[in-house]
Amino acid sequence: MRDADGLYAFVLGDAARQIADVVRSFHASSETVSGYGRFTITRPRRRISRLVGTLLRFPTDGIDVPVSLVIERHGLHETWRRRFGRRACVSRQRLANDRPVERVGPIELELDIRVDHGTLVIESHHARIALGPVRFPVPRSLTPLIHAEVRASADGLRNRVTVRISSRILGPLLAYEGELTETSHR
Numbered sequence: 001m002r003d004a005d006g007l008y009a010f011v012l013g014d015a016a017r018q019i020a021d022v023v024r025s026f027h028a029s030s031e032t033v034s035g036y037g038r039f040t041i042t043r044p045r046r047r048i049s050r051l052v053g054t055l056l057r058f059p060t061d062g063i064d065v066p067v068s069l070v071i072e073r074h075g076l077h078e079t080w081r082r083r084f085g086r087r088a089c090v091s092r093q094r095l096a097n098d099r100p101v102e103r104v105g106p107i108e109l110e111l112d113i114r115v116d117h118g119t120l121v122i123e124s125h126h127a128r129i130a131l132g133p134v135r136f137p138v139p140r141s142l143t144p145l146i147h148a149e150v151r152a153s154a155d156g157l158r159n160r161v162t163v164r165i166s167s168r169i170l171g172p173l174l175a176y177e178g179e180l181t182e183t184s185h186r
Contacts, residue, residue: 006030007076007093008113008120011100015115020152023120026071026159026182027150033185034070035159039178041065041084049170058165058174059084069180084176106130107138109146122148141168153179 009016009028016028026033041062043053059065062085070081078093080102091104093111100111102124109124124146127138148163158179165174 006073007078007095007100010076010095011113012115018115018118019120019150020118020156022152022156022182023150023159025185026180027120029185030073031185032070032072033182034068035180035182036066036068037158037161037178037180038064039067039084039161039176041174041176043174044170044172046170049167049173052167052170053173056173057087057089059087059089059176065178067176067178067180103130107144108135109144118151120150122146122150143168144173157181 005016006029009024009030012028016024019028026035041059043050043058043061065085066083068083072079072081076095080091080093082089082091089104091102093100093102095101096108096110100113102109102111106129108128108130110126110128112121112123112125114121124144126140127143128135129138145166145168146163148161151160152158153160158181160177160179162177163175164172166172
């Protein structure tokens, strides 16, 4: 795969061909895409974990929550615009030192993107605080752990998304899952 194929296709190389067409079209394309769906969002009951989630502006708990995602692509740079009900979250993804990195506010997460038995898997293991051109490593014990999986829905028409965000110290912080239907591709 070439950089003209988009960030995920570039990172995955030939492995991108192992994911379902509906997932590849949405996540490993070079074009801007958008989709919507309904998700279940779960936050932990522990007070300290809920406080951290609130400080990080995580969405609130809910069943059948309207969700939208727009991925704007410019070569190997992507802007992800997520909306969970009325809560918006914008992140940017790019390559840094030949590794995919997602930035949310001043936090940069180094991503591992791979295919496992036809499922697109995205995980974070390292984090940095970015202040202008300077990067400060986040201690491993404080690094947010993200595990996301995207596969085709049972009928093969939608993206089935499962995301878990946790902390080594606090445990689970946020989980959401549901199906995204692609609404436009440009």
